[in-house]
Amino acid sequence: MNLSRPARLLLRVALVAGLGVIYVPLAVVILNSFNADRTFGWPPPGLTFQWWRSAWNSSGVRDALWTSVQAGLGATVIALVLGTMAAFAVQRYRFFGKNTVSLLIVLPIALPGIVTGIALSNTFHTVLGVPLGMLTVIVGHATFCVVTVYNNVLARLRRMGLGLEEASADLGADTFTTFRLVTFPMMRSALLAGGLLAFALSFDEIIVTTFTSGAGVRTLPIWIFENLFRPNQAPVVNVVAAALIVVSIVPIWLAQRLSGEATTR
Amino acid sequence: MTAGAAMGDAQATGLRRGVAAFLHRHARVRLSLLLSAPLAWLGLAYLGSLAALFVTAFWSTDTFTGDLVKVFTWANFHDLVSGDVYRTVALRSVGVAAAVTVIDLVIAFPMAFAMAKLASPRAQRWLVILVLTPLWASYLLKAYAWRVLLSSDGILGWGYGLTATIATLSYLWLPYMILPIYAGLERLPNALLDASGDLGARGWRTFRTVVWPLTFPAVVAGSIFTFSLSLGDYITVKIVGGKSQLIGNVVYDNIGAANNLPFAAAVATVPVVIMLVYLAAVRRTGALENL
Numbered sequence: 001m002n003l004s005r006p007a008r009l010l011l012r013v014a015l016v017a018g019l020g021v022i023y024v025p026l027a028v029v030i031l032n033s034f035n036a037d038r039t040f041g042w043p044p045p046g047l048t049f050q051w052w053r054s055a056w057n058s059s060g061v062r063d064a065l066w067t068s069v070q071a072g073l074g075a076t077v078i079a080l081v082l083g084t085m086a087a088f089a090v091q092r093y094r095f096f097g098k099n100t101v102s103l104l105i106v107l108p109i110a111l112p113g114i115v116t117g118i119a120l121s122n123t124f125h126t127v128l129g130v131p132l133g134m135l136t137v138i139v140g141h142a143t144f145c146v147v148t149v150y151n152n153v154l155a156r157l158r159r160m161g162l163g164l165e166e167a168s169a170d171l172g173a174d175t176f177t178t179f180r181l182v183t184f185p186m187m188r189s190a191l192l193a194g195g196l197l198a199f200a201l202s203f204d205e206i207i208v209t210t211f212t213s214g215a216g217v218r219t220l221p222i223w224i225f226e227n228l229f230r231p232n233q234a235p236v237v238n239v240v241a242a243a244l245i246v247v248s249i250v251p252i253w254l255a256q257r258l259s260g261e262a263t264t265r
Numbered sequence: 266m267t268a269g270a271a272m273g274d275a276q277a278t279g280l281r282r283g284v285a286a287f288l289h290r291h292a293r294v295r296l297s298l299l300l301s302a303p304l305a306w307l308g309l310a311y312l313g314s315l316a317a318l319f320v321t322a323f324w325s326t327d328t329f330t331g332d333l334v335k336v337f338t339w340a341n342f343h344d345l346v347s348g349d350v351y352r353t354v355a356l357r358s359v360g361v362a363a364a365v366t367v368i369d370l371v372i373a374f375p376m377a378f379a380m381a382k383l384a385s386p387r388a389q390r391w392l393v394i395l396v397l398t399p400l401w402a403s404y405l406l407k408a409y410a411w412r413v414l415l416s417s418d419g420i421l422g423w424g425y426g427l428t429a430t431i432a433t434l435s436y437l438w439l440p441y442m443i444l445p446i447y448a449g450l451e452r453l454p455n456a457l458l459d460a461s462g463d464l465g466a467r468g469w470r471t472f473r474t475v476v477w478p479l480t481f482p483a484v485v486a487g488s489i490f491t492f493s494l495s496l497g498d499y500i501t502v503k504i505v506g507g508k509s510q511l512i513g514n515v516v517y518d519n520i521g522a523a524n525n526l527p528f529a530a531a532v533a534t535v536p537v538v539i540m541l542v543y544l545a546a547v548r549r550t551g552a553l554e555n556l
Contacts, residue, residue: 007468011383014375015392021372022399022439025410029402032413086303093296101300103544104307110489110544111315112497112536114513118520118529119314126333127317143311146303174285204404206500211520224405225500241406248401252394 026245033242038235055239064223070134071209071219072202075141079198080191082142083149091157108144116144117211124212132214140212141205145198152194156187196255200248220244315537322530331524341531351515355535358512361431362495366442366488368435373442373487378476380443381450382458393447400440408433408504415505425507433505434495441490449483450476485547492543496536512536 003011036046055061083105089095090102108116120140124130164186168178206221213222224240227233288295322341325334345351380392399407411433414421423429453476461471499513506514512535519529 003468008383011375011379014372015379015383018372018376018439018443019392019395021436022396025407025414025436026399026402028413029406029410082303082306085299085301089296089299089303093292093299095296099548101304103548104312105303106544108307108311110493111540112493112513114497114499114516115315115318115533115537116311118516118526118533119311119318122318122321122526122530123310123314126321127314139310143307146307169289174282175288176281176285200401204401206405207497221403221405224403228405228409228504237406237409241403241409244406245398245402249394249398252397252401255397 029238030242030245033235033239035235038231051235051239055236055243058236060218060223060227061220061236061240064218064220067134067217068203068220071137071141071217072199074134074138075145075202076195076198078138078142079145079149080195083146083194083198084153084187084191086146087150087153087157091154105147105150109147113144113205113207114211116140117208120208121211132212132217134217136212136214137209137217137219140208141202144205144208145201148197148201149191149194152190152197153187156190160186193255196251200251318530319534321527322534324527326525326527333526341528344528345531345535351532354510354512354515357427357509358496358536359539361427361434361511362492364431365434365438365495366491368431369439369442369491370484370488372435373439373446374484377443377446377450380447381453382455393444396440396443396447404437405500405504407437408501411436412505425505427506427509429505429507430502430509430511433501434498437501438491438494441494442487445483445486445490446480449480449486453479482550485550489543489547493536493540496539 031044033051034047034049035044036048036050037044086101086105090098117140120136120143121132124132124136130136164182165178168182173181204221206219206225209219209222213219218226220240224237227237288298321333323337323339325336325338325340326332327334376396380389380396384392411429412425415423415425415429415432417424423432457475457479458471461475466474496511497513499511499517502509502511502514512532516529516532519525519532
């Protein structure tokens, strides 16, 4: 490539500086989780494991974590089913209104969360008369999670082509057998990558959750928001955040490996 | 295995093959089955909810009882258009969303370019992980980390307000801009850049005439995220925004404290209309396939 040496250097510096800006606040969060000063005085007067212990023992944190996991799993399963179906329809068939379908799937993340939130809560409340709870949270999350699975499966189907499936049919396998033995194994990593993204999206969502969860259901982000401004809870909130940052490396690494495998194949 | 069970199995297999053969012959049936659930969910339930919300915007609430009065009125939209406060808030929100989008674009493009075109394939994988990781860290806590940084005795010490909101939102949505641009640049063949160079174009000219036009859909895809996410945000504003409210806050306050769902619905149509216009405008660029 015909880039001058200074230009290359400049671009590299921009990359490193950008990553620096991304990571400094996260580093502050992790460092503050060991800060002996309750109000995060800077520089920290000393380091302590006290907050990690109290977070571990906090029942509020545990309940919220479990609620978030349930909501995330529920939304991911629905998103996997709906996203895969829609991706197959759009990629494998030609029909009237195809573009509208893809627009419809993007819409829930393209519109501001607060609009989706109040629209769904209004429907549950005044139109259907469903009490707000875990189920309504899952419905809300699934609505905006479909797109992540859809995009991953769509990309995979585009690359996959029809050859192997046609070969399977020629060898006498029916539609279901071909799906089970040929199509599904080829899409597995795309489904996992899309599912992980969907779970992540659901796990961190707060706006739609605020409007669809009612009083009984407290996901982790809701718990964090409730406790963010309480001075005596701030260190525990900070520990939860630090823990999430550290734990999140596992699924990202997994998703990355999977999509990497797919491209090298 | 008993004879009955074997016959049952054979029947089940026969039925399955029958259904499979039927589906194989009827593409339209296959398509309708595939579309049924996604369309019922997103087309009926989700669009239906948006429509119901839009209808609510033409109702009002009883000032004494707080109940919905289901009688058609333009009052909410009249208040919205005639109130100076709302016009200011709407313009401010669009301004914030646009500023965040531009800032993120300026920061993200060089980063994505360095990732896609200068890093080795091995380094690329790590860089993508580095950009993705912050997305998994709690949104609230990142905003809160900025609150700590920006507080008047913090490291940056800018204080809270509009600038703080723009800085924090730019930080929060930066990865959403980097990733689509990176994907777009990765798809851009290096041969094109080399060809441009061989034909005598220098760096800037190659960027302007080759790189930018070909990655524009990816840029637009990124901007949909940064623009939309900023436009509807009210939580970051609560954490670092001080007194300058955005559309999201007006909607939120009208649902919570004021208990005026119809007016909240009317206000909520503003970002929806803005986003729909935006999506309609960028659909031709092919940006939606780059999300």
